Amino acid sequence: MLTELRTKSQITIPKDIVMKMGLREGDKLEIVEKDGVIELMPVAVYPKKYLDELRSEINEAKAKIAAGEQPVFDTVDALFEALDGADE
Incomplete structure (x- = not known):
């Protein structure tokens, strides 16, 4: 064109x-x-404050994974099974 x-x-x-x-x-x-x-x-343009908060959450999750405190799932189905069990 x-x-x-x-x-x-x-x-x-x-x-x-x-x-x-x-x-x-x-x-x-x-x-x-x-x-x-x-x-x-x-x-997509996001406010810097939002990106800083998101970066902080990601870093916290990475730290929990490294310390063995954050569950890691092999599949999406395993994640959803765990989430379904959390509601009970």
């Missing part, structure tokens, strides 16, 4: 690509130039 560079370096992404990718007005796109090719990638 062909598009044209407009005023203020703007381009229009063809509608069928927008629909196929599920893009909507306001979505964020990362733009990268690599070896003469321009890539556009949809991205």
